[in-house]
Amino acid sequence: MIRVESISKRFAGRPVLENLTFDLPDGRITSLLGANGAGKTTCLRIITGLLRADSGRVHLGEIDVAQNPMGARRQLGVVGDREGLYERLTVEEYLTLFARMQGLGGKGLRQALASVRDELELEELWRRRTRGFSQGERMKVSLARALVHSPPYLILDEPTRGLDVLAARLLRRTLLRLRAEGATILFSSHVMSEVAELSDRVLIMSGGRIVGNGTPDSLVAETGSANLEDSFVALAYGESRRANEEVPA
Amino acid sequence: MMRRPDYSAAQMAALLRKELLETWRDRRALLMAICFSLMFPAMLAGSTIFFVKMHTEEKTRLALLGVDNAPLLEAQLRSADLKVETLSEGEPRQLLAGGYDLVLQVGEGFASDYRSFRAPELYLYVDSSSASAGRAERHLQERLGQLQQLIAGQRLVARGIAPQLLVPWKLQVRDVSTPSSRGAMILAMVPGLLILTLFVASLATSVDTSAGERERLSLETLLLQPLPGWQVIAAKTLAVASMGWLGSLLAITALVALMPLMPLAELGIQQATTAAGVVTMGLLLLPLALLVAVVQILLALRSQSFKDAQTQLSILQLAPVILLMVLDMSRVELSDHFWQLVPLVAQQQWLKSLLVGDAVSLPWVLAGSLATLVPVVLAVALGARALRRERLLNAV
Numbered sequence: 001m002i003r004v005e006s007i008s009k010r011f012a013g014r015p016v017l018e019n020l021t022f023d024l025p026d027g028r029i030t031s032l033l034g035a036n037g038a039g040k041t042t043c044l045r046i047i048t049g050l051l052r053a054d055s056g057r058v059h060l061g062e063i064d065v066a067q068n069p070m071g072a073r074r075q076l077g078v079v080g081d082r083e084g085l086y087e088r089l090t091v092e093e094y095l096t097l098f099a100r101m102q103g104l105g106g107k108g109l110r111q112a113l114a115s116v117r118d119e120l121e122l123e124e125l126w127r128r129r130t131r132g133f134s135q136g137e138r139m140k141v142s143l144a145r146a147l148v149h150s151p152p153y154l155i156l157d158e159p160t161r162g163l164d165v166l167a168a169r170l171l172r173r174t175l176l177r178l179r180a181e182g183a184t185i186l187f188s189s190h191v192m193s194e195v196a197e198l199s200d201r202v203l204i205m206s207g208g209r210i211v212g213n214g215t216p217d218s219l220v221a222e223t224g225s226a227n228l229e230d231s232f233v234a235l236a237y238g239e240s241r242r243a244n245e246e247v248p249a
Numbered sequence: 250m251m252r253r254p255d256y257s258a259a260q261m262a263a264l265l266r267k268e269l270l271e272t273w274r275d276r277r278a279l280l281m282a283i284c285f286s287l288m289f290p291a292m293l294a295g296s297t298i299f300f301v302k303m304h305t306e307e308k309t310r311l312a313l314l315g316v317d318n319a320p321l322l323e324a325q326l327r328s329a330d331l332k333v334e335t336l337s338e339g340e341p342r343q344l345l346a347g348g349y350d351l352v353l354q355v356g357e358g359f360a361s362d363y364r365s366f367r368a369p370e371l372y373l374y375v376d377s378s379s380a381s382a383g384r385a386e387r388h389l390q391e392r393l394g395q396l397q398q399l400i401a402g403q404r405l406v407a408r409g410i411a412p413q414l415l416v417p418w419k420l421q422v423r424d425v426s427t428p429s430s431r432g433a434m435i436l437a438m439v440p441g442l443l444i445l446t447l448f449v450a451s452l453a454t455s456v457d458t459s460a461g462e463r464e465r466l467s468l469e470t471l472l473l474q475p476l477p478g479w480q481v482i483a484a485k486t487l488a489v490a491s492m493g494w495l496g497s498l499l500a501i502t503a504l505v506a507l508m509p510l511m512p513l514a515e516l517g518i519q520q521a522t523t524a525a526g527v528v529t530m531g532l533l534l535l536p537l538a539l540l541v542a543v544v545q546i547l548l549a550l551r552s553q554s555f556k557d558a559q560t561q562l563s564i565l566q567l568a569p570v571i572l573l574m575v576l577d578m579s580r581v582e583l584s585d586h587f588w589q590l591v592p593l594v595a596q597q598q599w600l601k602s603l604l605v606g607d608a609v610s611l612p613w614v615l616a617g618s619l620a621t622l623v624p625v626v627l628a629v630a631l632g633a634r635a636l637r638r639e640r641l642l643n644a645v
Contacts, residue, residue, distance in 0.1 A: 070476075
């Protein structure tokens, strides 16, 4: 379980996150929704230990991320809002590097590489340098990097942005497989159909606070909306905005 | 819960391999390093050949126009330094452009003026923008001065006056510079240029691995791995230093290879540098290569952007040249042992000694290298701290 307890964060005196508290249960996919600037990326960066919260705590299972960042990083797989590839390395070299940095070696390393190569259909790309890869190819490699050490916790920041249909399907299939195996997955997205299809739970952020937390169905019911998109608009922007933006029949 | 140790040699080896692969596959950085490393010895060889030519082939070519007006002048002007060629006609500007150092035109009424003791006119054409103009003019003035003295003396003797009365003293100029000392001027530049090569060769790599990685967000990915920050900085430092160090090693090798083409013997310099000398010089530069690399990485990490980092490091690479120039001009006694503990100056002094075939003191080399490595360790620790700054992730 990922437990976020009362985290707050300010940048240059401006509050970005205010007293955020939520739990992410194991074996569930949770999506994090919010308008641009709502604080999603900052929240994800604090969970991964890249940023420190001004107050509050984040636990990955028993590990306090701030107290034991190295331990937390061994438990995490992260796909950031950009892929962070090394363009002068081949896919094999790139994934080997990250597997080794996560402590894998020998037979375990070879098995891990073969596993991500097969699952994410990377055979054709395996010995190519990543320079010039398409968005979908970059995302697959980036996802493979996050998964190569089989982490129990997976954080993805807008993973489907710019993906073609096949790549997006592959990503969804992988996430569903990981959920079935008990992984805790948190991803941010702006694509409502994808959120509705994948998510067991949805967190909605606005102005650095959680304004909605529940299953997609419970959020729709809570706001009296027709679908998840309307629920999101109602919770993130307020009723007036929803009324103004509804398309007349 | 049991915590695993943060450091692992296998992790460090993986990270170092990545940094080295990234560094040595960067064609732009590699090309820049190779070009500069080869350009400097080539320029040095060229300038040495030019320098020697300037000081050994000193004969001045003089075109003499209107010689019919003073038929004996040509023979009188000829000397060891002056090669006189008489021409019946010619435009002075074109003759100067055509390879003559000077053009001397004898005036129409030279003979009659000379006979009647009126100072006849000679017109000297010189291109003062030419490198040889000063030397050529000096040669002619010296020769004309000798002739003038001779003729004036003969005239005085003819009138019963001792010519010595007009010569209260004789100034004799003796150039005490030796070919060797003139050559030392050239060799004195070499250590500074070798150190500059180190800065230039590692510049592109250091910017790419720090500011470049931050801009491409791959640094963020690295920071998400269970690695202590010092490992990240240390691996980057080693990779960047490898590029700078091999750049300077290439420059030293090229310099030694070009030495047979340089007229060093004419400058009184014996080629003292051998293959073993190249290796020794390379080893002496190794700690400095590490220091330069880590300073470049730190500066680039602090910069606002990739371009900002390039600008800052371009300015930084002038630092060694300026520092060594200032020390040279301030006439500080750099042979004091103290200076062998000062990074940059120590390496410059050692290289200088090795280039002219002098020995360097091993204990002082070890002490100086250690003094260079101490700031490297401190800078790595500072770099590890810098990696924890939120500004680095453009979060603030």
